[in-house]
Amino acid sequence: MTLNQQRKLKTxxxxxxAWSVALVLFFPIFWMFITSFKTELQAxxxxxxxxxEPTLDNFRIVQxxxxxxxxxxxxxxxxxxxxxxxxxxxxxxxxxxxxxxxKRTKDILLWMLSTKMLPAVGVLVxxxxxxxxxxLLDSKTALVIIFTLMNLPIIVWMLFSYFKDLPKEILExxxxxxxxxxxxxxxxxxxxxxxxxxxxxxxSIVLCWNEAFWSxxxxxxxxxxxxxxxxxxxxxxxxxxxxxxxxxxxxxxxxVIFGWFCQKQLVQGLTFGAVK
Amino acid sequence: xxxxxxxxxxxxxxxxxxxxxxSAFSATQITVATVNNGHMIEMQKLTxxxxxxxxxxxxxxxxxxxxxxxxxxxxxxxxxxxxYDVMTIGMYEAPIWGERGWLQAVDTSGNYDEKDILPSxxxxxxxxxxxxxAPFYGxxxxxxxxxxLVKAAGMEINDxxxxxxxxxxxxxxxxxxxxxxxxxxxxxxxxxxxxAFMTAMANSFGxxxxxxxxxxxxxxxxxxxxxSFYVDLLTKYGPPGSSSNSxxxxxxxxxxxxxxxxxxxxxxxxxxxxPKQSKVADKVGFAQSPYAVTEKGANWLWAWALGIPAATKxxxxxxxxxxxxxxxxxxxxxxxxxxxxxxxxxxxxSTYENPKFQKxxxxxxxxLKAINSADxxxxxxxxxxxxxxxFAAIPEFQAIGTTTGQMISGALSGxxxxxxxxxxxxxxxxxxxxxxxxx
Numbered sequence: 001m002t003l004n005q006q007r008k009l010k011t012x013x014x015x016x017x018a019w020s021v022a023l024v025l026f027f028p029i030f031w032m033f034i035t036s037f038k039t040e041l042q043a044x045x046x047x048x049x050x051x052x053e054p055t056l057d058n059f060r061i062v063q064x065x066x067x068x069x070x071x072x073x074x075x076x077x078x079x080x081x082x083x084x085x086x087x088x089x090x091x092x093x094x095x096x097x098x099x100x101x102x103k104r105t106k107d108i109l110l111w112m113l114s115t116k117m118l119p120a121v122g123v124l125v126x127x128x129x130x131x132x133x134x135x136l137l138d139s140k141t142a143l144v145i146i147f148t149l150m151n152l153p154i155i156v157w158m159l160f161s162y163f164k165d166l167p168k169e170i171l172e173x174x175x176x177x178x179x180x181x182x183x184x185x186x187x188x189x190x191x192x193x194x195x196x197x198x199x200x201x202x203x204s205i206v207l208c209w210n211e212a213f214w215s216x217x218x219x220x221x222x223x224x225x226x227x228x229x230x231x232x233x234x235x236x237x238x239x240x241x242x243x244x245x246x247x248x249x250x251x252x253x254x255x256v257i258f259g260w261f262c263q264k265q266l267v268q269g270l271t272f273g274a275v276k
Numbered sequence: 277x278x279x280x281x282x283x284x285x286x287x288x289x290x291x292x293x294x295x296x297x298x299s300a301f302s303a304t305q306i307t308v309a310t311v312n313n314g315h316m317i318e319m320q321k322l323t324x325x326x327x328x329x330x331x332x333x334x335x336x337x338x339x340x341x342x343x344x345x346x347x348x349x350x351x352x353x354x355x356x357x358x359x360y361d362v363m364t365i366g367m368y369e370a371p372i373w374g375e376r377g378w379l380q381a382v383d384t385s386g387n388y389d390e391k392d393i394l395p396s397x398x399x400x401x402x403x404x405x406x407x408x409x410a411p412f413y414g415x416x417x418x419x420x421x422x423x424x425l426v427k428a429a430g431m432e433i434n435d436x437x438x439x440x441x442x443x444x445x446x447x448x449x450x451x452x453x454x455x456x457x458x459x460x461x462x463x464x465x466x467x468x469x470x471x472a473f474m475t476a477m478a479n480s481f482g483x484x485x486x487x488x489x490x491x492x493x494x495x496x497x498x499x500x501x502x503x504s505f506y507v508d509l510l511t512k513y514g515p516p517g518s519s520s521n522s523x524x525x526x527x528x529x530x531x532x533x534x535x536x537x538x539x540x541x542x543x544x545x546x547x548x549x550x551p552k553q554s555k556v557a558d559k560v561g562f563a564q565s566p567y568a569v570t571e572k573g574a575n576w577l578w579a580w581a582l583g584i585p586a587a588t589k590x591x592x593x594x595x596x597x598x599x600x601x602x603x604x605x606x607x608x609x610x611x612x613x614x615x616x617x618x619x620x621x622x623x624x625x626s627t628y629e630n631p632k633f634q635k636x637x638x639x640x641x642x643x644l645k646a647i648n649s650a651d652x653x654x655x656x657x658x659x660x661x662x663x664x665x666x667f668a669a670i671p672e673f674q675a676i677g678t679t680t681g682q683m684i685s686g687a688l689s690g691x692x693x694x695x696x697x698x699x700x701x702x703x704x705x706x707x708x709x710x711x712x713x714x715x
Binding site for chain 2: 040041044045046065125128129132137138216217220221224228231232233234235236237238239240
């Protein structure tokens with residue numbers, strides 16, 4: 001085997017491996033999608049059927065029973081709202097920690113991350129009582145605040161790792177030209193970090209969109225997002241897989257389409273810092 | 277003068293319009309929390325009828341997964357948040373929450389006809405004679421079997437067969453090569469899952485959860501016999517992976533024609549006889565649950581009921597809604613709109629006396645017999661201090677039942693022996709009861 005052939009073989013094998021991993025990861029979504037077009041009986045049949053007469057009945061039932069637009073709007077407001085607020089807080093925080101690190105910067109970063117290590121259920125009762133006392137139960141405000149706090153550590157970390165790699169000389173040059181700290185952030189750091197910020201924002205939006213624990217515990221009807229709508233299709237007594245799949249497909253659709261359009265930024269952002 | 281009259285008229289019209297708008301705006305809104313069961317969804321669809329009759333009340337629905345609903349309503353009620361005005365609860369919660377003053381008593385005055393409610397169901401939802409939740413639909417457990425398979429195997433199933441006979445039928449029908457299993461039973465861990473079935477079965481073996489001094493009795497020979505029989509039966513003649521099957525999984529297997537027998541909630545009868553979702557709809561027979569040494573507690577009793585939290589700010593509207601949804605008139609309405617096979621059953625004597633219902637529901641007699649034979653106040657052979665057939669209506673039971681369920685599910689999957697499972701479960705139950713101050 002020549003060196004060229006060896007290289008070709010390696011490329012093919014790597015490609016095959018990548019495709020197999022992608023297929024394994026994609027399979028549950030694919031299965032959910034096709035189950036949403038089955039009848040309840042087809043959805044539970046063993047062995048499962050790949051070829052069947054598709055029906056849109058489940059989507060009709062979901063449309064009839066749930067106010068999809070209401071839930072989708074709640075998801076949009078909470079995920080985009082919390083991401084914007086989190087970015088407003090995280091950008092200056094990451095900037096100061098990356099360019100003006102103090103003695104305790106590393107400790108602060110670790111402490112921020114440590115808040116993610118506490119299981120959410122551990123603080124459910126105090127947060128529930130706080131929300132009750134401030135009249136925030138079943139409100140989008142409560143979800144926006146919680147989602148912001150929930151994602152803030154990750155956003156700060158991601159932006160910090162990116163800002164850290166920006167050459168300090170660029171900022172020094174800006175300072176020489178009389179730039180204030182505000183100018184430095186707005187006119188130098190932000191334009192250089194559009195990719196990192198958009199991918200961080202995207203990740204935060206996706207995390208908020210898929211969040212179920214707080215959504216289910218703190219909302220009832222007014223502020224219930226799409227995750228709460230999906231959960232309402234599980235039934236203790238009766239078949240529900242096809243309807244649940246239809247509800248899940250409808251809930252995933254907007255974020256999948258959104259992610260599709262922003263794929264370039266997402267890949268760029270997720271791999272930043274990978275090759276130095 | 278003419279102008280004055282015109283102006284007066286305009287003002288009058290405007291004021292009337294404003295008042296009408298204001299009165300429409302001030303309609304009381306109630307939030308109803310429920311689970312995604314067929315009968316509840318039907319109630320949701322028929323709510324406009326209630327709103328039409330009560331234009332000053334608007335109903336908002338919150339449908340949740342059962343576990344989440346329990347968690348949310350417990351949080352809501354324990355913290356007095358008043359997020360929900362009506363909540364779907366079960367027979368386990370109603371007397372406990374009623375005793376604690378968390379629920380308002382159901383208003384049964386006037387034409388509600390409380391006496392029409394099946395006595396066992398009414399008793400299970402009451403504390404010291406006061407009903408704290410109104411039954412929306414009730415259920416017991418019974419045997420559902422494939423008449424064709426049982427007949428082909430030269431066997432018979434009758435009311436109150438012995439567990440030995442059920443095992444013989446399961447052995448005769450079992451044909452795993454053709455994908456048919458003798459018997460399907462719940463195996464998934466949970467106080468409302470495998471333990472609902474297991475407790476009823478254990479009752480019929482003479483077992484009880486606690487003795488008169490609240491000491492757990494899981495290590496007694498009665499429990500050992502019952503659990504050993506169950507594990508042996510399901511291991512030999514049950515479908516693979518039984519330890520993760522509960523109501524829905526078994527429903528799916530039965531409807532696919534893969535179970536010779538299934539012992540579960542009577543509500544399943546309406547699903548397995550529905551040709552739209554069952555491949556064996558015309559081949560199903562029903563019989564009363566089997567027993568070993570006593571018929572007491574051999575079949576369970578449960579009701580999904582509507583309760584009104586004490587913290588609600590819209591008590592009057594909530595009472596009106598609960599009375600409407602659990603009334604005879606509501607059952608009539610469902611019968612007229614969706615057919616009599618689709619009415620919520622297990623709550624009122626008048627439903628079973630209705631000839632239209634008797635004609636439409638082939639399972640009516642078996643269901644009524646099962647519900648009437650269950651007595652939550654006397655469900656064990658030896659005396660016990662608790663109320664409930666397949667559970668003990670004490671706050672600690674939820675945790676104790678689920679832990680025991682996990683152990684028994686472990687024994688079923690082969691990860692531990694029956695003796696080990698019951699020993700661990702008993703130790704855990706003993707610790708919890710001690711901590712709770714029972715002794």
